[in-house]
Amino acid sequence: MMTPMANSSPRQWKDIAWLTALGSAGILLLSVGLNYLLLFSEALAPFGRSMVTAILLPVIVGGPLFLFIGLQRTELVRYRRELNKSATFDSLTGCLNRTVFTSMVERRATRPESSGPRSGAFLVIHPEHIRSINLRFGLGWGDEALRLIASTIQSSVRKEDLVGRIGTSMFGVFLPGATEDDAREIGDRIRARVAQAYFAPKGTADTLTISVGGVVFENELEFEDMFRSAESLLSGVGRQPGFQLSHLHN
Template sequence: MDKLSEYISLKITEFLHRNFEIYKDFSEEIEKIKEEYIALVKELLKGKENLHEIKPKAFLLGRKLFKKDVSYMLILDINNYLLPEIAVILSQIEENTATFLYKISFIENRMKFLENKIAYGYLSENIKQDKDWIREKLRILKNSESTLKPFVRDHLIWVNKLLEDVKKLRYKSSIPLGHYNCDLGRRLEHADGLGIFDEYRTEIITLHKKIHGSAIQIYHFLEKRDYKHLLLEYLEFFNLVGKFVSLLGLTFAVMYEEDANIDPLTKVLSRRSLEFILSSNFHIAKISRRPLSVAMVDIDNFKKINDKYGHQVGDCVLKKIAQEIQSSLRKSDFIFRYGGEEFFILFPFATKEDAVRIMEKIIKKLSGSKIKCGNFEETVTISVGVSSIDNVEDIYSLISLADKALYRAKSSGKNRVSA
């Protein structure tokens, strides 16, 4: 197996070089991970080692993958590439069909073993991060007076108990499973159960059912000790939970103006609701490795409008600009009144380039028309700063980068986007 081990080492390097563009942001980390992974593969293929000695090494590699922000899918991609290549080389070496089939089966089983143990390490670190996220959401909810608060809180506690079961590898659930066995699920089924508007209730019910369906699968994979599929299902589960919490956060905002989640003047979301919605979407983007972008928007020369025409006209301009921006956004986007004449826009699942294109269209639309408010009838422009989740560790850095980009847009002539 020594020659085969060297061949596998060569093929892993070849795969990473061929696909280097995908993994270029993690070049140093991947180089180290590659060496560790190759060493583990070589040990596994010897056939005489005690697999129990490999387990902790694979577990630690999984933890390292997560901490270095390298997707577990890298391991699966490598193995999916390797196995056909190994089959080709073995078919050239082994003339005996039975021996060939035995070796292919042996290698495939060992690769699956490695995938499984690495997944377990990756999962353990993921759970730590997600528990922190739940604590943060519960902290934010603590200050909310919404009548939906107890249901969201109870469901987050339910999710936290599931995480504990996964962490301790308990396949007998300590929580009720199934949409109709959950108090929130039962209440959602009644039109007046939570007072949720129909347009949100249907989507919330669908997400809630998917969450419970995914939870059932998680306990199935726990019982089988199938950590690879457990991890993949868990990532999907938490993605659904993030969307669910974010949608309920939006529902809070729409339903309860008295909570100050809706800006009373412009009728867009208020800054108070920003932390809850942005942090949820930020976490979803991080764990699912999907894009996310934000924009900071400032109305150009707004002080002059207020000074010349008065605050009543100024308020009218603010409302109309907010309406124009909101009508040009996607259904999945969020717009917040950030303060004064500033707005903040969240673009889930959008790259920086996507966000820039959307904002450039809005700028063009505003530049080609006039805002009419009483005796005021003029073109009003905006300046925009855009930032994305790429290479950003927290929401505060994300906002800061957008703010700096906005400053560049204002400094370089206004009525433009800077990213």
């Protein structure tokens, strides 16, 4: 892994060298000037003048320097936190992005041979009429509809469940350990809450609807198998608001 210093360009190194030289020259001039002024002070003994120099210079130089370093360190931590967040979460909806969501589902849905069978459910959620909303009210309101649907999904699942944005207008929900009854209850709850969500683009009340396809499994299962099986059920509801759930025997 390349370090930031190794990636610095010759121009950046030149700027660093100039800053170092000017900073050192400034501190040197400050030290010489202070000692010169104190040399002619009759109010202080030689020991007192040396103590003033020893205390004052670190305060004048070290205080601003360490304040600057501290602020830069805080900014770097914030930047890294935002970078990690942007690499993990979808910027529009706040859900896990597809790459991270897929990886986390794969880890939870697969098992070592000694750990026993894994069970759970996987839901694919497709918001309806997003294209119509975009055409009627503009892309901004389409994005707002997706954000509202995403937040409703997140508030409707359990703490241990995973929610990811896996397509332009498609969400995935992984329910570890869920039974068929659990999956059906959660899917119905998501659909009901999305339909009840207040959405009024340009002051015109509109109802948001979703289609849900889901599979329940009892053994180790790859993400793509879960996704294909759940997505195929969406065509079973004709891309109309509905909920289809099947039990996948693997």
